[in-house]
Amino acid sequence: MNSQGLLEHLEAHLLAHQADIERWLRLEWQKTPAPFYASVDLRNAGFKLAPVDTNLFPAGFNNLNSETLPLCVQAVQSAIERLHIAARGILLIPENHTRNQFYLENVATLRDILQTAGYEVHIGSMLADLKSVHTMTLPSGRNLRLEPLIREGNCISVKGFTPCIVLLNNDLSVGIPSILAELNQKVIPPLQLGWSNRLKSSHFSYYKQIAHEFSKQIKIDPWLIDPLFRNCGEIDFITKEGYECVADNVEVLLKDIQAKYTEYEIPHKPFVIMKADSGSYGMGIMTIHSANEVLLLNRKQRTKMSSTKEGRKVSQVILQEGVYTFETWGEQQAVAEPVVYMIDHFVVGGFYRVHTNRGINENLNAPGMSFEASAFINSCITPDKDMAPDANPNRCYAYGVIARLALLAAAREY
Amino acid sequence: MNSQGLLEHLEAHLLAHQADIERWLRLEWQKTPAPFYASVDLRNAGFKLAPVDTNLFPAGFNNLNSETLPLCVQAVQSAIERLHIAARGILLIPENHTRNQFYLENVATLRDILQTAGYEVHIGSMLADLKSVHTMTLPSGRNLRLEPLIREGNCISVKGFTPCIVLLNNDLSVGIPSILAELNQKVIPPLQLGWSNRLKSSHFSYYKQIAHEFSKQIKIDPWLIDPLFRNCGEIDFITKEGYECVADNVEVLLKDIQAKYTEYEIPHKPFVIMKADSGSYGMGIMTIHSANEVLLLNRKQRTKMSSTKEGRKVSQVILQEGVYTFETWGEQQAVAEPVVYMIDHFVVGGFYRVHTNRGINENLNAPGMSFEASAFINSCITPDKDMAPDANPNRCYAYGVIARLALLAAAREY
Numbered sequence: 001m002n003s004q005g006l007l008e009h010l011e012a013h014l015l016a017h018q019a020d021i022e023r024w025l026r027l028e029w030q031k032t033p034a035p036f037y038a039s040v041d042l043r044n045a046g047f048k049l050a051p052v053d054t055n056l057f058p059a060g061f062n063n064l065n066s067e068t069l070p071l072c073v074q075a076v077q078s079a080i081e082r083l084h085i086a087a088r089g090i091l092l093i094p095e096n097h098t099r100n101q102f103y104l105e106n107v108a109t110l111r112d113i114l115q116t117a118g119y120e121v122h123i124g125s126m127l128a129d130l131k132s133v134h135t136m137t138l139p140s141g142r143n144l145r146l147e148p149l150i151r152e153g154n155c156i157s158v159k160g161f162t163p164c165i166v167l168l169n170n171d172l173s174v175g176i177p178s179i180l181a182e183l184n185q186k187v188i189p190p191l192q193l194g195w196s197n198r199l200k201s202s203h204f205s206y207y208k209q210i211a212h213e214f215s216k217q218i219k220i221d222p223w224l225i226d227p228l229f230r231n232c233g234e235i236d237f238i239t240k241e242g243y244e245c246v247a248d249n250v251e252v253l254l255k256d257i258q259a260k261y262t263e264y265e266i267p268h269k270p271f272v273i274m275k276a277d278s279g280s281y282g283m284g285i286m287t288i289h290s291a292n293e294v295l296l297l298n299r300k301q302r303t304k305m306s307s308t309k310e311g312r313k314v315s316q317v318i319l320q321e322g323v324y325t326f327e328t329w330g331e332q333q334a335v336a337e338p339v340v341y342m343i344d345h346f347v348v349g350g351f352y353r354v355h356t357n358r359g360i361n362e363n364l365n366a367p368g369m370s371f372e373a374s375a376f377i378n379s380c381i382t383p384d385k386d387m388a389p390d391a392n393p394n395r396c397y398a399y400g401v402i403a404r405l406a407l408l409a410a411a412r413e414y
Numbered sequence: 415m416n417s418q419g420l421l422e423h424l425e426a427h428l429l430a431h432q433a434d435i436e437r438w439l440r441l442e443w444q445k446t447p448a449p450f451y452a453s454v455d456l457r458n459a460g461f462k463l464a465p466v467d468t469n470l471f472p473a474g475f476n477n478l479n480s481e482t483l484p485l486c487v488q489a490v491q492s493a494i495e496r497l498h499i500a501a502r503g504i505l506l507i508p509e510n511h512t513r514n515q516f517y518l519e520n521v522a523t524l525r526d527i528l529q530t531a532g533y534e535v536h537i538g539s540m541l542a543d544l545k546s547v548h549t550m551t552l553p554s555g556r557n558l559r560l561e562p563l564i565r566e567g568n569c570i571s572v573k574g575f576t577p578c579i580v581l582l583n584n585d586l587s588v589g590i591p592s593i594l595a596e597l598n599q600k601v602i603p604p605l606q607l608g609w610s611n612r613l614k615s616s617h618f619s620y621y622k623q624i625a626h627e628f629s630k631q632i633k634i635d636p637w638l639i640d641p642l643f644r645n646c647g648e649i650d651f652i653t654k655e656g657y658e659c660v661a662d663n664v665e666v667l668l669k670d671i672q673a674k675y676t677e678y679e680i681p682h683k684p685f686v687i688m689k690a691d692s693g694s695y696g697m698g699i700m701t702i703h704s705a706n707e708v709l710l711l712n713r714k715q716r717t718k719m720s721s722t723k724e725g726r727k728v729s730q731v732i733l734q735e736g737v738y739t740f741e742t743w744g745e746q747q748a749v750a751e752p753v754v755y756m757i758d759h760f761v762v763g764g765f766y767r768v769h770t771n772r773g774i775n776e777n778l779n780a781p782g783m784s785f786e787a788s789a790f791i792n793s794c795i796t797p798d799k800d801m802a803p804d805a806n807p808n809r810c811y812a813y814g815v816i817a818r819l820a821l822l823a824a825a826r827e828y
Binding site: 018019020021022023026027029030067069070071073074075077078081085086087088089115116117118119120346381382383384385 | 432433434435436437440441443444481482483484485487488489491492495499500501502503529530531532533534760795796797798799
């Protein structure tokens with residue numbers, strides 16, 4: 001089969017096997033319950049649809065279409081009543097960003113979802129210099145009230161409010177802060193899922209296994225949904241220690257990708273994405289087309305690769321098959337990639353991450369990106385067999401299936 | 415307090431106590447799980463908001479706004495995975511109506527919701543004369559495929575499809591058919607919840623108890639959400655046996671209502687609704703203003719009261735406090751009453767039942783009614799504390815709370 005028809009084939013295949021897929025997923029969630037929430041970045045190359053990043057402390061809820069709010073509310077109710085039936089109050093702990101208005105809007109949206117779901121919600125800040133309540137007015141006109149955390153014994157609170165549940169929207173890149181350690185309260189997601197404990201390579205090892213199991217169920221080549229990857233041991237971008245290993249693995253990986261491209265008569269040039277093995281916010285990510293490129297990185301490029309969020313040093317990288325995105329948005333034909341949001345094991349919405357100044361083989365999670373949610377209104381869970389396989393609700397359904405496979409990988413990680 | 419402010423007071427009160435209400439309900443659902451689905455007819459008198467009928471085999475899903483479909487889908491997934499995690503197929507058993515296009519559209523919508531939720535769905539008909547598959551095209555353009563039921567041992571199927579779950583959308587008014595008795599498969603709702611086993615008076619006894627418990631929690635007079643009622647023993651509308659008891663109870667009930675009207679300075683005339691104690695489809699329902707009216711019923715009126723759906727004889731009636739509806743719809747100011755739909759314990763949508771030729775003290779479930787869903791789009795679960803207590807999402811939230819109290823009464827019945 002040539003590349004043109006591959007993805008439509010995949011979408012039609014997922015649609016035809018919907019009852020089997022949903023049943024298989026239900027049984028998997030029973031074995032390994034889904035994390036509380038997640039967002040998954042996907043790349044849709046036409047001939048291939050694959051996850052490239054799974055965030056277990058998702059920001060960006062403010063980018064979802066407001067019409068998906070009821071789905072978020074219902075999913076939160078369903079999830080939390082299973083985690084702690086008698087809970088009444090939730091303490092939401094965000095990242096320590098105080099000037100990133102986009103992020104703060106996300107916190108406000110999360111608070112609104114939890115409140116609408118029927119919980120009393122306070123936002124407890126880990127900012128060291130926050131000594132009293134700090135209220136901000138956001139661009140949306142909403143207020144955000146940050147309260148200093150109080151730790152007493154094995155219990156965390158803010159003044160006048162002791163929650164049953166502590167909900168983290170902080171990815172713990174810098175490790176587990178002592179104020180959160182060994183709490184008696186229910187902490188979701190569990191501290192062990194913080195980025196200080198996670199490796200992308202481990203996530204994608206689990207994903208590979210799941211992609212194989214899933215592909216066996218519905219009889220497809222797992223490569224259609226699984227990005228190849230390799231990783232090395234320690235690497236130092238400044239001293240160039242470990243560089244040879246990276247270059248060697250890039251070469252092997254490019255050959256492996258080319259072999260699949262040849263098999264499917266795909267006329268594109270293989271590429272590799274090199275990224276920090278633990279980290280987020282789209283930092284420390286590069287597109288590479290040859291082993292030589294690694295060896296010839298200049299100082300500026302190496303400095304950029306060497307640290308990620310909050311200055312954390314990168315000492316391990318994952319080399320991942322680059323997946324082209326052939327999706328575009330708007331009259332400008334801006335390059336776009338889908339991002340799917342889940343609460344518990346329910347797909348609740350998503351959007352296209354759009355970038356006008358990036359190529360189809362580049363990371364789009366970079367300054368200048370924007371978000372387009374209109375194609376995702378409620379439709380990831382309403383496939384329609386009477387429509388074409390690539391019609392919007394059916395394509396969104398396919399996104400939701402692949403995103404949930406990545407979510408399952410995260411569930412197995414834990 | 416005078417009547418004007420009472421309901422706004424109630425709505426504000428429910429909103430202010432949302433976290434407590436939701437927690438209380440969660441704990442109640444844990445004790446007595448919600449039936450699979452239900453619709454609840456409410457009456458909103460301005461000074462009082464109360465359920466008047468609870469249907470555990472709801473028709474009318476086709477009247478919900480299509481934008482609530484994703485909420486229905488998610489709620490179905492949540493409910494069925496709890497009932498039977500490994501289920502793949504569902505056999506839907508509808509009423510035996512073959513010409514009621516409205517009802518058949520409801521069956522098609524239910525089928526679509528279940529399919530979209532990821533189940534293989536067949537429609538098994540109990541029609542005695544259905545010997546082979548019968549496919550109809552409905553006014554919406556959708557096809558409906560009725561298949562004859564096959565009973566083998568303790569298992570029910572249609573040709574080539576044996577389901578894990580049998581979903582009833584047939585209210586079993588005529589009793590439990592032998593073809594459904596003692597099945598090994600999971601039957602939802604359970605056969606015992608059919609109308610042949612239920613009495614409205616029993617439902618409202620449970621509701622009264624729940625209204626009291628709930629009102630104690632949020633400190634309101636339970637009468638604001640609970641319709642008074644009385645019932646007699648056997649009654650025969652043709653021979654007039656048991657008539658005196660009915661007349662006496664109407665008199666007592668009218669006095670009790672007047673006492674509450676006086677207490678709250680409500681300037682309206684009390685009335686009583688007399689209806690068949692088990693039955694549906696709005697049949698066998700009368701508005702009564704005095705005991706004398708009962709004694710003076712003419713032959714036509716008595717004949718009308720004496721039988722309900724499928725010619726079933728009425729031998730018991732419930733006398734229920736009539737609740738005015740002061741809601742109207744459209745330029746014609748047609749009389750309207752809210753109907754709320756739930757799947758599991760989730761409110762998934764609703765509509766106003768509207769009637770241009772009926773009064774504010776009459777049953778609106780009658781030929782000539784229409785349905786208006788636009789005020790209910792997703793909003794029953796998205797109260798907004800920044801809006802006025804009687805703003806649409808907050809009024810809908812209030813409807814959803816009271817409807818869930820009626821659902822809880824049904825859960826306790828079982």
